[in-house]
Amino acid sequence: MPGHRASLDHPVDPARIISAAAARGWRIATAESLTGGAVVARLVDVPGASAVVAGGAACYSHEAKSRVLGVDAGMLARTGAVTGEVAVAMAQGALRLYDADLVVSTTGVAGPGADERGVAEGTVHLSLAQRGAEAESRELRLSGGRARIRALTVEAALAMLDEALAD
Amino acid sequence: MPGHRASLDHPVDPARIISAAAARGWRIATAESLTGGAVVARLVDVPGASAVVAGGAACYSHEAKSRVLGVDAGMLARTGAVTGEVAVAMAQGALRLYDADLVVSTTGVAGPGADERGVAEGTVHLSLAQRGAEAESRELRLSGGRARIRALTVEAALAMLDEALAD
Numbered sequence: 001m002p003g004h005r006a007s008l009d010h011p012v013d014p015a016r017i018i019s020a021a022a023a024r025g026w027r028i029a030t031a032e033s034l035t036g037g038a039v040v041a042r043l044v045d046v047p048g049a050s051a052v053v054a055g056g057a058a059c060y061s062h063e064a065k066s067r068v069l070g071v072d073a074g075m076l077a078r079t080g081a082v083t084g085e086v087a088v089a090m091a092q093g094a095l096r097l098y099d100a101d102l103v104v105s106t107t108g109v110a111g112p113g114a115d116e117r118g119v120a121e122g123t124v125h126l127s128l129a130q131r132g133a134e135a136e137s138r139e140l141r142l143s144g145g146r147a148r149i150r151a152l153t154v155e156a157a158l159a160m161l162d163e164a165l166a167d
Numbered sequence: 168m169p170g171h172r173a174s175l176d177h178p179v180d181p182a183r184i185i186s187a188a189a190a191r192g193w194r195i196a197t198a199e200s201l202t203g204g205a206v207v208a209r210l211v212d213v214p215g216a217s218a219v220v221a222g223g224a225a226c227y228s229h230e231a232k233s234r235v236l237g238v239d240a241g242m243l244a245r246t247g248a249v250t251g252e253v254a255v256a257m258a259q260g261a262l263r264l265y266d267a268d269l270v271v272s273t274t275g276v277a278g279p280g281a282d283e284r285g286v287a288e289g290t291v292h293l294s295l296a297q298r299g300a301e302a303e304s305r306e307l308r309l310s311g312g313r314a315r316i317r318a319l320t321v322e323a324a325l326a327m328l329d330e331a332l333a334d
Contacts, residue, residue, distance in 0.1 A: 030204075030225075036211030037197075037204025040225045044203030047279055047313060055231040058197075058207045058223040060216065064265055068222065098231055112214055146214060 008151055012158035014042050014049075020165035021052040026101035028092045028161065030056035031069055031094035033081060033107040034124065054098040059090065069093030080117045081107050084125045084137035091129035093096050093128055101131045102164060104157045110146045128160045175318055179325035181209050181216075181231055188219040188330035194270035195328065197223035198261035200248060200274040201291065202317055206324045226257065236260030247284045248274050251304035252291045258296035267271040268298045269331060271324045277313045291320050295327045 021028050029042045040056030044048055057068050062081055065071040070093040071086060079086065079124035109115045110123030122142040129135035140156055141150045188195050190250065197207045207223030210216055224235050229248055232238040238248075238256040258272035275291030276282045289309040296302035307323055309316045 016228040027228075029231075032204070034217075035208070036220070037199070037223050037225060040204040041202070041208050043199075044225070044227060045314075045317075049203075050227050053203070053227045053234065056204050056225040057225045057235070058204060058211070058221045058225070060211060060222045061194075064196075064222040067266060068224070068264055080327075097235055099234060147212075150212075 007155060008148075011155055012162050014158060015046045017043065017158065017165060018046045018049050018052050021102065022048070024165070026052070026165075027054045027098070028052055029054045029094045029098035029100035029103045030057045030157070031090040031103060031105035032056060033060060033065070033090070034110045035106045035153050035157065036060060038154045039104065039106065040167050042154060042158060047083050054100050057094055057097060065090060069097065070112065073074065080115070080119065081121055082109055082115065082119045082125060084105075084127065084139060087125040087127035087137045088129065088135045091127040091135050095129050095131060103129045104160050105129070106153050106157055108140075108149070108153060110149045112146060124149070124156070126153070126157055126160060128164055130157065174322060175315075178322055179329050181325060182213045183331060184210065184325065185213045185216050185219050185329050188269065189215070191332070193219070194221045194265070195219055196221045196261045196265035196267035196270045198257040198270060198272035199223060199225045200227060200232070200257070201277045202273045202320050202324065203227060205299065205317065205321045206271065206273065209321060209325060211213070221267050224261055224264060232257060236264065247286065249276055249282065249286045249290055249292060250274075251294065251306060254283070254292040254294035254304045255296065255302045256295040258302050262296050262298060269328065270296045271327050272296070273320050273324050275307070275316070275320060277316045278314060289316050291323070293320070293324055293327060295331055297331065
């Protein structure tokens, strides 16, 4: 199953995502915490991306996740932001915000070190939400420091889009 | 006046922006069209960015600029998205959306080629909006192809934040 393991050696080609989404007439958006816009930035690297990429909401703080993406503030206060439920809520929020067909979201601890709740560096949750379908989430345990954790998360997010469009 | 000319040889250090904003207790956000999240991604590269960076809204399509950032749809239809007025409206929209203190926005034509209205490749408008102050905009004429135009726009946006915080 290509794409299930994030790899920096075999990066996902964002042009394949753009052309597959264009063929379906789908609009893509992102909701990004630890990757902070790097996923949508990879997508818009592709010439012609404007036909497909609605945009992306980088929401770093709890408040931004709640204000911008509508993630329940009580849930964030109870569980913190690094859970599959938060990833799903972020993705669903971006579907609504951008009126998109397909969204990938990222939330996790890039480090250095664990977060203020003790969630380990490298813990990452991603979610894929599709208009009119159930959202799915995926958890990764990454290592190698802040830059590598973020880069691998970007690859994993692109791989989720790629798989959803390859079905 | 350092920062007024975007340069890839002397990139702005995002850590300086983060520490200056932290010292003031300010929250930063971005509103990005042609850079598509690359400005906020540079900011969150800095460890500790979460104390300062609320997030960023990458809004590539007219519809996303209008839905997400509240840019007037009639203005977009009349003038297209590559104007100083749109850059200002995007920045002001992100100030509200993220409840931020300082926002930089980008809109422009990365190419290849002119946009559908004939606006030349490399035409870029940026705006800096600060809570409780007038927004300013700046126009750039860049060259060298899509990747270079986007990279120079990222540098120019970071330079505007840097200057605003150096005052």
